Amino acid sequence: MVDAAIGEDTVARPRRAATRRGLRHALKRKSTVAFLLTLPLILLITLLVVYPAAYSVHLATLNKSMQRFVGFGNFEFLFKRDTFWLVVKQSCIFAITAVVFKALIGFIVAHFVHNIPAKGQRKWRGMLLVPWVIPPAMSTLAWLWLFDPSYSAFNYTLAFFGIGPIPWTGDAAWARFSVILVNVWYGAPFFMIMYLAALKSVPEQLYEAAAIDGANWWQRIWFVTLPMMRNIIAITTLFSLIVTFANFDIVRILTAGGPLDKTHIFATWAFRVGIEGSDIPLGASVSLFMVPILAVAAIFILRDVSKRGNES
């Protein structure tokens, strides 16, 4: 055993100096490094997301030539236009209907996939996710062609059953149906894959315990599966609500808002008036109307995601 034979003073002085220097050094090093590593991210978010978002509010208060401040003038103008209210209504119908059907179909399909023997699941999952993988602009072109007024492959097929011809994109009601159909086709696989991941994470013993307690398949879903998946269902649904509400590609390509602006949603109408109509302030005002619903959804998602984080 070696007892350090160093006197109190000899240690104390150099140590204190060293502590202070080392501390400052360490502080400087670690937080500076961390700051430098995150700097590009901070710059990107500030300059290309936060600033444009604020700028958009500023733009919304200008007149068409962007030389005069008009306050809420653009909003007042919008409130007086029938098209605007059409857009509000159609955006809500579109987003809510599409999300509900995506969620339901995704849930059902996930169950069917989960239900079959494990070795075949990969293959089916692979096929069912294809709609999500194809760029929506490209797949919507295929739908447009399937819906074509004169050569529609759907109408050709339906004619065998004595149905049709259906004006898929020509009639307002059918056009609304069509954009929702394409959106459901595109988005349901995302729900399917999320639910499938959640289903796989439910411990097998819970089902066994429920089965021993005498639960039938419906009760197993209701009392075991759904409660266990509640969080992921909420996150996926809210996320999809944001994406669907802000959708552009599908409506733009399939109907471009027509017929008679009946299928416009916020994004496509903002593009129409802001970019095509060169009224940037009015376009900015239109897209700002998405903010409240997006903000509400985002807050709930954030809550659920952090809850998930705490659970794990």
Place this chain on the structure above:
Amino acid sequence: MAEVSLRKVVKRYDDVEAVRGIDLDIADHEFVVLVGPSGCGKSTTLRMIAGLEDISDGDITIGGDVVNDVPPKDRDIAMVFQNYALYPHMTVAENMSFGLRLKHYPKAEIKSRVAEAARMLDIADLVDRKPKQLSGGQRQRVAMGRAIVRNPKVFLFDEPLSNLDAKLRVQMRIEIKKVHQKVRTTTVYVTHDQVEAMTLADRVVVMNKGRIEQIGTPNELYHHPATRFVAGFIGSPAMNFLPCRLEETDGRLHVRLTDRIAFPLPPLRAARYQSVSRNDRLLLGIRPEHITETKPHAEPGVEPFEAMLDVTEPMGMETLVYFGLNEAPVCGRVSPNAGARDGSPLRMAMDLNNMHLLNEATGLVI
């Protein structure tokens, strides 16, 4: 090779003191084990020696140099972690040589050092495997190999065996001891397992609530614990503590356990405890192996008594018996042939030559 010493080392997290002033001197080549229950500050102490935690107050020296502000890589230490912390994407050889490669050692020397460590640890034919392909014991060896190739001044082990199953733990314990006998590097080893501490250490440091309770060789701690905590922590099954009083009867000092049971103290003990106040609330500390069945030839200081057994646990070479004395639970060790049965009486004997007397209020051994 170096000695390590800690002077009044303190670690504060916000308002909690995890380590409350530790003084410890570890000699060159010594194998010191820090042992204690979880949250006693042993791991924090080790991590402060490693430099992974800042020191709130005090000094740590390695080889005579104060290292308080020296970053871990410049302290010339090596550490073995609880979950091994092997780099999953590197082979065994790459894992072992990573530190040397960072320091730009010549390739030939790295190769020879890895080969030597691998040979010493009996993992020479595993050097091209990835950690995923290894068993728990093999990973443990690689983690030790990574420490050995560095040839550091100090080895630090942070509960290295707690992820292994019981059988492997015993085997690796011996392995660690062998390695230390070969390389003789100063070692600080943290564990919560007192058996590990006893079997490995030159000296054991028992820690509790951020303080050192006692430092000593394994035998010192076992036979001469200084506090109730050490007495209870070291040894398995744990020492029995029976509330008692001292009293003078017929001119002899007795220890009274219950209204009916009072044992005369052996002369040596009686002399030592003469000055203890007769009114103090005391604890009789006695290990289970000193509570046995009565032997045909009664030795001096071994006092018989009657016990009503609650539970018996046959262990093969001995049977553990549990009973109560005045509400206090007692564990004894009897021969398998003593006729101990659940719920039946047995004539027992207590060897007071090996007793400890503790002050209940202070928790100190008298």
Place this chain on the structure above:
Amino acid sequence: MSTMTVDKAGPTRTVKYGSMSRDRAWALRWSYFFLTLFAIFSLVPPLYMLITSLKGSAEISAATNPWWVFHPTLENYAGLLTSNQFLRFFFNSAMVSIIVVIITMLISIPAAFALSRMKFWGSATLATGVFLTYLIPDSLLFIPLFKMFALIGDVTGIQLINRWYVLLFIYPTLTVPFCTWIMIGYFASIPKELDEAAIIDGASWLQTLTRIFIPVALPGLIAATIFAFTVSWAQFLYPLVFTTSADQLVLPVGIVTTLIKGDVFNWGQIMTGALLGAAPPLIIYAFLMDYYIAGLTAGATKG
């Protein structure tokens, strides 16, 4: 994995043992039946793209069964793959996507490393901010961004509007937040002891990142790369707003705006173009499906 055990576990309590396997078989049959229906629903549009792309224009406008190719021809493919314009779209798309992936990784990985390992002032807020940014859709920002870049052009004289490389500034707003977020998750799942071991081995922060974290989190990195690439490749709104000249367009916009001439739809070429445009993501998906799906589900399950 083993729904089989679930369904078996139930009826073992009941007496009618024989009906169990029959129920199970019917459940399986129904599952396959509905899965087939859904798979048809999923695959009709891409298959119809393929069918149409193999038809000549005469067959497309003929009143024959649209679901069958009677006179297969590769003329659409030949036409597009020899068209300089189409190759230009492809080149622009590839350049934009590849460079955006690189930019994204250069920004995301260091940031995720700092956010997952170095607790500093405001780091938790920043991580939340990153996630919130990921939730901001393109359709909210395209107008102010367009105006911003137009202004930059007016003020500095650096013309960015109607240049394909303007997209290199814009796309990272879509890719960086998500990639940072999932990389934070992957990095956070690396045990703390691993970087402590690296520190003791003498590695600097940078060495810990490049030699330990990046190799260990490689699956996450692949998932993030796939995400960044597919998002960049599929993006439609921003290029539609920011680029107009034919030589500056990326593939999705190029196909939509140039192959549709007024009311004349050259469906054979459009479908061929769409299929070729869908090919890179589909090929990546076919080969790296597990990483693709890991990235997809990581957003909600990590972090």
